[in-house]
Amino acid sequence: MSAAKYIGIDLGGTKIAGILADAGGEVLHQEKIPTRTEEGQEKVIARVFGLIRTLLAMAGTGEVKGIGLCSPGPSDLKAGIIIEAPNLKWKDLPLIALLEEEFNLPAVLENDANAAAYGEYVYGAARGRKDLIYLTVSTGIGGGIIINGKLVYGRNYSAGEVGHMVILPDGPLCGCGRRGCIEALASGSAIAREAKALLLKEHQRAPGQVGLLWEITGGDPERLTAKEVGEAATQGDPLALSVLEKAFGYLGVALGNLVNLLNPEIIVIGGGVAALGPLLFRPAVRAMEATAFAHMCRDLPVVPALLGGEAGTKGMVALARQKIPAGV
Ligand SMILES: [Zn+2]
Missing domain, CATH: 3.30.420.40 (ATPase, nucleotide binding domain)
Incomplete structure (x- = not known):
């Protein structure tokens, strides 16, 4: 059985939630930290990276196959760029490129409502x-x-x-x-x-x-x-x-x-x-x-x-699993 694992991140205006889950969607570890938008873009990105590092440390070497991140506001999902996130006060941020460079792992970006919809579709009320x-x-x-x-x-x-x-x-x-x-x-x-x-x-x-x-x-x-x-x-x-x-x-x-x-x-x-x-x-x-x-x-x-506050992170695990080949 594959030990492939995925990280799902829900980046919101007030909190950043993250989970480490296996390919079947079972949550192995979860973390939640405040976003602290007022500290500025660089610090928020550093907090996202820190949270991902914590989750990566919970998995075995090479087990994590990809990262899925959702955020509010319009994004260029194909290019992995957050075009505008009004409650984060971000504009034209190539977040996926930054993530892939930092962690050397494939990453996917999604709008937060789409991620929650996908979470409910795969694991929740619309299963x-x-x-x-x-x-x-x-x-x-x-x-x-x-x-x-x-x-x-x-x-x-x-x-x-x-x-x-x-x-x-x-x-x-x-x-x-x-x-x-x-x-x-x-x-x-x-x-x-x-x-x-x-x-x-x-x-x-x-x-x-x-x-x-x-x-x-x-x-x-x-x-x-x-x-x-x-x-x-x-x-x-x-x-x-x-x-x-x-x-x-x-x-x-x-x-x-x-x-x-x-x-x-x-x-x-x-x-x-x-x-x-x-x-x-x-x-x-x-x-x-x-x-x-x-x-x-x-x-x-x-x-x-059914998934409440977990719909976004779970949806991102499902989307990362679907869009990123496990390579095993
Ligand atoms: Zn309107």
Whole structure:
């Protein structure tokens, strides 16, 4: 049996996660360190290298066959260059060349949402399926599309930007500079923004009648989070419930459009906001069914992701294994 091992790295804005896994995807060792973006690009790269060195030391000599790394933002995946990573404040960084030079091992680069989609496909909620849509709903909304067992890349390796599907052309402003993207309507930040605006309006209208959500914020809606909106909704707060119903109704319209377009076998939703469970899935599936053709929605599972924070690293192990020959 082959002793081939792979390293999967998920480079995020706040933390860098890394795993050493065997060819079957079993995690043999894992590490997590803070990114510390504020220390600058060189120091962050040194931290990535340090983490890889730690993982390499856990494997036998010559056992590691390659490194897979995913990061947020647009990248030239073919050339291994991170074109722009806004939350890392990086531009045009040939990270794969740097990795290969440092470790003398082949390395592959992937977008973080694609990596998570691939992780769920190989090891998680979409195991055994070949046509799937993966969405991650957290502060923003990202996604990855797998058709016939392969990630869909497109001409610029940029396909799968599901978060920027426009659902309301005159809707709220999105981080991308356009209006009415699903990210501006159903992400954690969009939910917090919407709930905050409604709370302030209610408070102005009837200052004496504070609801549960107002109490949860301690009278300061400025610091409201989507998680708190979820907590209030779970306890039956009407304002919180209506905000979530509306947001995830929009999410369902986006899902319906994707279903009509791609006729997937399964839809997997991950990210922090997906932890709201039925509060997200019920209105989203209802709106999806109202948007897409009935025969494509019939028996279509819309399920929570299984791998949580490990989807990116596990996806990178699977992609490294697939793209880098083991040489044994
Ligand atoms: Zn957008």
